[in-house]
Amino acid sequence: MTLVALLAVPLLAAAFNAFPRGRRAMEVVHFVSAVMMLVLSLVVAGQVLRYGSISWASGFFYVDYLSGLVVLLTGVIYFPAALYAIGYLRHDVLEDAGDEDLSAAQVRKYYALTPLFGFCMFLVPMANNLGVMWVAVEGTTLASILLVTYYGRSTSLEAAWKYAIIGGVGLSLAFFGTVLTYYAAHHGQGQDSMEALNWSFLIQHAAQFDRQASRLAFILVLLGYGTKLGLAPMHTWKPDAYSEAPVPVTALMAAGVLNCAVYALARFHVLIAGCLGTAFGSQLLILFGLLSVGIAVPFILVQRNLRRLLAYSSIDHAGIMVMGLGFGGALGAMGVLLHMTFHSVLKPLLFFCAGNIQQARGSDALGRGAIGLLRTMPLSAPLMLMGVIAVTGTPPFSMFQSEFTILRAGFAAHEFAASILLVLFLVAIFCGFFFHVSQLVLGPAPAAPQNPEPTDFENDRWKTLPVVALSVVAIVLAFWLPSPLYDLISGAARILEVRP
Amino acid sequence: MSFWNDPQFGDRIITLMAALVLVLQITMVGQRWLITNIRLFGVQSFLLAAIAITIAYFNRAPHLFAAAALTLVLKAIVVPIGLERLVSKIEIRQEIEPFVNIPLSILISGMLTLLGYVVAESFHRPDEPVGPATLGHNTLAVAISLFLIGFFMMVNRRKALSQVLALLSLENGLFLAAISLTYGLPLIVEVGVFFDVLVAALVLAILIFRIQEQFDSMDVSRLRRLRG
Numbered sequence: 270m271t272l273v274a275l276l277a278v279p280l281l282a283a284a285f286n287a288f289p290r291g292r293r294a295m296e297v298v299h300f301v302s303a304v305m306m307l308v309l310s311l312v313v314a315g316q317v318l319r320y321g322s323i324s325w326a327s328g329f330f331y332v333d334y335l336s337g338l339v340v341l342l343t344g345v346i347y348f349p350a351a352l353y354a355i356g357y358l359r360h361d362v363l364e365d366a367g368d369e370d371l372s373a374a375q376v377r378k379y380y381a382l383t384p385l386f387g388f389c390m391f392l393v394p395m396a397n398n399l400g401v402m403w404v405a406v407e408g409t410t411l412a413s414i415l416l417v418t419y420y421g422r423s424t425s426l427e428a429a430w431k432y433a434i435i436g437g438v439g440l441s442l443a444f445f446g447t448v449l450t451y452y453a454a455h456h457g458q459g460q461d462s463m464e465a466l467n468w469s470f471l472i473q474h475a476a477q478f479d480r481q482a483s484r485l486a487f488i489l490v491l492l493g494y495g496t497k498l499g500l501a502p503m504h505t506w507k508p509d510a511y512s513e514a515p516v517p518v519t520a521l522m523a524a525g526v527l528n529c530a531v532y533a534l535a536r537f538h539v540l541i542a543g544c545l546g547t548a549f550g551s552q553l554l555i556l557f558g559l560l561s562v563g564i565a566v567p568f569i570l571v572q573r574n575l576r577r578l579l580a581y582s583s584i585d586h587a588g589i590m591v592m593g594l595g596f597g598g599a600l601g602a603m604g605v606l607l608h609m610t611f612h613s614v615l616k617p618l619l620f621f622c623a624g625n626i627q628q629a630r631g632s633d634a635l636g637r638g639a640i641g642l643l644r645t646m647p648l649s650a651p652l653m654l655m656g657v658i659a660v661t662g663t664p665p666f667s668m669f670q671s672e673f674t675i676l677r678a679g680f681a682a683h684e685f686a687a688s689i690l691l692v693l694f695l696v697a698i699f700c701g702f703f704f705h706v707s708q709l710v711l712g713p714a715p716a717a718p719q720n721p722e723p724t725d726f727e728n729d730r731w732k733t734l735p736v737v738a739l740s741v742v743a744i745v746l747a748f749w750l751p752s753p754l755y756d757l758i759s760g761a762a763r764i765l766e767v768r769p
Numbered sequence: 770m771s772f773w774n775d776p777q778f779g780d781r782i783i784t785l786m787a788a789l790v791l792v793l794q795i796t797m798v799g800q801r802w803l804i805t806n807i808r809l810f811g812v813q814s815f816l817l818a819a820i821a822i823t824i825a826y827f828n829r830a831p832h833l834f835a836a837a838a839l840t841l842v843l844k845a846i847v848v849p850i851g852l853e854r855l856v857s858k859i860e861i862r863q864e865i866e867p868f869v870n871i872p873l874s875i876l877i878s879g880m881l882t883l884l885g886y887v888v889a890e891s892f893h894r895p896d897e898p899v900g901p902a903t904l905g906h907n908t909l910a911v912a913i914s915l916f917l918i919g920f921f922m923m924v925n926r927r928k929a930l931s932q933v934l935a936l937l938s939l940e941n942g943l944f945l946a947a948i949s950l951t952y953g954l955p956l957i958v959e960v961g962v963f964f965d966v967l968v969a970a971l972v973l974a975i976l977i978f979r980i981q982e983q984f985d986s987m988d989v990s991r992l993r994r995l996r997g
Binding site for chain 2: 398400401403404408411414415418421423424426427428429430432433434437438441444445449452453465466481482485508509512513629756769
């Protein structure tokens with residue numbers, strides 16, 4: 270029942286906000302629904318820990334440890350994004366107070382579409398049927414395209430167009446892959462039973478799959494969900510969409526949708542490896558993962574825009590996770606899931622800080638010269654620096670641990686060349702990131718303060734509270750992983766672990 | 770055994786219609802006018818629905834009738850009419866200006882068809898007896914060709930609306946693959962997929978409308994301010 274409630278809450282919130290309401294009413298609904306989603310996702314995770322797996326509607330919804338982890342992370346990402354959105358959008362409305370009708374319509378669009386976006390993100394891990402899962406992933410794209418055009422600038426239309434077209438082609442490939450998986454499983458003996466495309470059903474019969482069709486299916490699914498993940502060379506929509514969408518949407522896309530895409534890819538990887546063995550899929554995953562991490566390096570080093578910088582970091586982390594999936598084994602599976610967990614905390618934190626900085630400065634360019642923000646933004650600026658240190662995998666922060674686990678998995682799998690290249694790329698990314706952000710934060714402050722009351726920017730609790738809360742979580746996770754969370758992650762890792 | 774129960778007869782009908790679908794796709798590549806292109810797409814979707822009905826009839830797969838009905842209503846009627854409305858509403862120049870000229874485009878489409886047959890060959894099992902279960906397997910090559918040609922059309926066109934049309938015909942290829950390989954996915958999946966197609970068409974139409982407003986043009990090759 271909690272599963273249905275978790276899906277019903279965002280739908281109801283979207284339905285409520287779809288009609289003209291006062292701004293306050295929409296904010297209240299948005300906030301309350303986010304709290305309910307957080308609580309319900311915690312309950313779902315608790316139930317998974319207790320019963321192992323839960324299913325509803327004769328297996329239509331099926332949540333095991335792996336799905337439970339993704340559901341939990343989605344709830345954890347959605348809640349601070351909802352808090353942040355309230356402050357962020359209020360600031361936006363104040364900024365361009367000229368056209369009131371337009372901004373009211375925009376705000377309504379945000380509050381109506383974001384819960385739908387959340388609904389699709391919750392549906393992805395809950396759907397047992399691989400076809401329904403595809404529909405949900407496509408739903409996340411459709412719900413977010415119009416959010417990318419939120420500001421209606423010519424550049425946001427350009428970003429949305431690229432996102433729609435590249436995403437559309439990518440997902441059609443994923444659909445072709447899903448159809449071929451179905452064919453591989455049933456050898457063309459189609460049947461209308463719901464079960465025929467259920468993951469929990471297919472995994473038991475993976476060994477009897479048609480090998481030829483499975484191979485083609487995996488390539489198509491990798492290209493398809495890889496587009497959604499932003500794996501190179503299908504990553505080009507990502508920096509554009511991330512730099513044009515409103516910041517809370519970007520945070521949801523960078524952390525929530527990324528998890529969904531990794532999840533979808535992981536499900537297929539486990540399934541196809543059950544038929545073809547690990548070697549085939551792993552090589553492809555390592556190749557695409559390494560390519561993504563590698564392609565992010567030059568763009569991070571010469572980047573001139575803060576949010577595009579974070580977008581390339583997201584491509585880099587997608588690559589790391591896919592490589593971990595490819596390295597496989599107990600270590601690889603554990604590393605991927607730890608990385609996913611830590612990334613879900615750190616990426617929204619960074620985007621929220623970037624949003625605060627952008628709204629305060631009126632621009633998200635990374636310039637040279639006097640832009641030291643430490644004095645003008647005593648909260649967001651240092652926390653941004655901390656987030657950057659954490660997200661580049663510096664000890665003592667938790668991401669060091671997950672990246673180290675993935676590297677160990679790489680060496681354990683005798684993928685020496687790939688592992689060493691990964692280390693080199695990570696070092697380069699650390700340098701680029703640290704160079705840009707330290708200049709932004711620690712550089713000399715402008716001689717005459719641009720704004721007479723610098724601390725004004727840090728007064729809005731809606732905008733600072735999510736940043737502080739996520740920072741606290743990030744620091745706590747660096748030293749202590751709560752044991753229920755550890756149990757959830759290691760249970761999920763057992764599902765991911767592909768035995769040769 | 771009368772011919773309407775004969776699976777070989779069904780097989781031939783399906784092959785014939787699949788060939789027509791492919792011909793229509795190549796006609797779309799060679800066609801200059803947007804409105805004609807939209808109507809060709811409508812006819813292609815109609816033929817797809819007919820293929821689905823034939824497979825459903827000879828295989829006794831009743832859920833495929835539902836998929837066929839959805840294709841007929843959405844892709845053969847609703848989407849073409851909506852697109853034509855959009856074209857007349859935004860009063861664009863109704864000519865498609867591809868990057869590669871038309872004779873060369875058709876040649877490339879021919880080669881992509883060949884590629885489709887090569888890929889589909891690995892799924893072909895000549896030793897299996899002809900029966901209801903093997904119906905429509907040779908349409909897989911057509912489906913892959915549709916997919917590849919649709920992909921080529923997307924890359925080759927610069928107007929937003931003609932790109933969307935290419936994306937939709939690419940999806941027709943997917944649908945053909947789905948019905949010829951598996952006789953339709955479970956019904957709930959079909960319904961979800963069609964819902965997605967409808968919403969996608971709507972979202973893209975809104976996007977096109979706004980691009981047209983902002984740039985006074987649908988030429989997406991002008992969208993190149995975001996770099997690096």
